[in-house]
Amino acid sequence: MSEPVIKLADLHKQSAAAAASTPAPFVMYADDRAAIEHEMHHYEDPRAASIEALKIVQKRYGWVPDAAIAEIGGLLGIPASDVEGVATFYNLIFRRPVGRHVIKVCDSISCFLTGYDDVRSAFSAKLGIQLGQTTADGRFTLLPICCLGACDKGPVLMIDDDTHGNIAPDKIDQLLERYK
C-alpha cells in the first residue's frame, strides 16, 4: 500500500537518457526576450517577472537549461543564484529535460479517496515508469501534483495544459492516444 517516494537521485538518473538527446545549446529567442521585457513593466521591480521568464523559456525548450538561468538574471538585473533559487523552489519549473508531454496526477485527499492509487498504477504499468521518470522514447513524464481544484471529478490529472477528470484506469489508453 505504501507509495513510492520520489528521490532526487531517481530524478537525476532517469533524466540522463533524456539529457543525452538534448539538442543545441541554449539561445534566448528575440520573441521570448521581448515577452519577458513586456512582463517586467507590470511590476515596480523587474525581479517580479522571474517566474514568468522561467515559464517563457520552458515553453520554448520544455525545461530550463543552465544557460537560461544566467541569461534571465542578466535581463532582470538580479544574480543568477536568485533565479536558480526561484527555479528550484517551484514545482512547475523543470530544471531537467522532461518528456514531450507531462502527465501530472493529483495525489491529494479527494483523488486519493476516489481512486488515485489505481490510476497511478495504471499509468506506471502502461508506460513502464514510476513517478518522477520519463519514458525511454521521451514521450511522457509522469509526475505527482497536489490538488487541482476539480475534486468533484476525482480522480483528476493534467496532461500538459489540459485537465481531465473522472479518470478510469482501464480507459487511459484512449486518453494517451491524444498526446503523440
Added chain:
Amino acid sequence: MSAVRLSGDTHPLTYRIQPDLKPLDLKAYEALDGYAALRKTIKELQPGDVTKLVKDANLRGRGGAGFPAGVKWSLVPMGADAPKNKYLVCNADEMEPGTFKDRLLMESVPHQLVESMIIAAYAIQARRGYIFLRGEYIVAAQNLNRAIDEAKAAGYLGNKVCGGDWGFELFVHTGAGRYICGEETALINSLEGRRANPRAKPPFPQIAGLWGKPTVVNNVETLSNVAHIVLRGASWFQGLNQGKSKDAGTKLYGVSGRVKNPGCWELPMGTTAREILEVHGGGMKDGLKLKCWLPGGASTDFLLPEHLDLAMDFDTIARAQSRMGTGLLTVVDDKQNIVSVVRNLEDFFARESCGWCTPCRDGLPWTHKLLQALERGAGQTGDLEALEQMTRFLGPGKTFCAHAPGAMEPLQSALRFFRGEFEAGIAKSPSQVAA
C-alpha cells in the same frame, strides 16, 4: 449547477453562471446588472463609504480564516499622507486539497471578480492590482485576461475609471506551483519573484506588503461578493443567511469523496453539513457509510457523522474543535483506513512545506514516516506518543506560519477519534518492524 433559474437576490455569486459554464462576455454581463455597482461606486460613493458598507455587511474572508474584509481594508493608510503606491491582490492560488470553488467563479463569471476588485481597489485607493492565479488554472487565466481586456476597452479599467479621476490597472499573475503561495505573505514574496517563504508579521501587509507598500490580499470568493454588497446593500447581505447563522451572506459549499453527486453550490451561510452532503451531494454512494469528514480542506480537523447537523459557519464549526476553512467538505467512507487517509494528508503537507523553519521542515517528513510505518503494520511502541508530541511541537505558535499547525489538525483529531486504528499499526514482533 442546479437547473433552477437562480436570482441575483438569493444567489448573487452564481446566478449569472450559464448551464454550460461558459463565461458571459461584457455585453451579456452588463445586461445582468454587470458593472452597475462600479458605476454607482464612482458616481456616488467615497472610498470610506465602500469600506463601511463591507464592514456593515460583515463580509468575512472566504479563503479559510474568516477575517472580516472591511476591517482588513480599514487598516490601510488613507488620505494625503498615505503612500502613493498601494496594492490590491486577489489570492487565486486555490490549492487547499478538497477545494474547488474559486475555479468556478473565475472560469464562469470572471467579470464579477474584475468588477469587485475595481471597487475594492477604489475603497483602499490602490492604483494597481494583481490576481495571483495558480499556474494550473489555464482556462481561468484565459477568461480573466479576456474580461480584463474587455473592461479596459469599456473604460472600467485604466487612467480614468468610469471617466472619474481615479485610475486602476489590473494584471493576472500566474504562479508555478507550491501550496505555500496561498499563505498571504508567502504569496507576496512569490509575486515579487522570490521563493515563497512566509514573512514575519507584523508589519502586516496592509501597512507594508508588496514592495513594502500597503497591500490588501483577499480571496476570490470574498472579493466576488463586493459588487453585490455595493449594489444591494449591507442589510440585504446580512439577510442572505436566512437566519441560519451569525455570519452573513451566501457561501459556496461543496462535497467531494465517494458521494453520489459531488459538486459545489451557493447556499445560505450556516447551511448544515447534513444538507450539503445528503440533499445536494446526494449522500454516500451505495454500500458506503460516512466515517468522518473534513469541513473545509486538508488543514481542518476531522468531524464525525454526529456533527453533521452543525451549521457550517466559522464560529459553530470552531466550537466543535475544527474549522470551517474553505467550506467544501471532503467525506471519508467506512471502507477507508484512517491511517492511510492521514498518511496521504501528511505526505502532502511534508512535500509542500517551504522549508523555512525547522519544526515544519523536519517535523512533517518525520510525521509522514511514522504514519507510513503504522500503515504497513510496522509501527513501534511509542509511535502514537511521538505523533501526539508532533501535534504540540508543530502546533500554533511554534512555527513561522500556519502551514504546520494546519497539518496537525487532521492528525490530532484522527488520533482522538480513531486511536484504535493507529494502535493496530504497531508491530506485534520485531521482524515486522524490519520488514
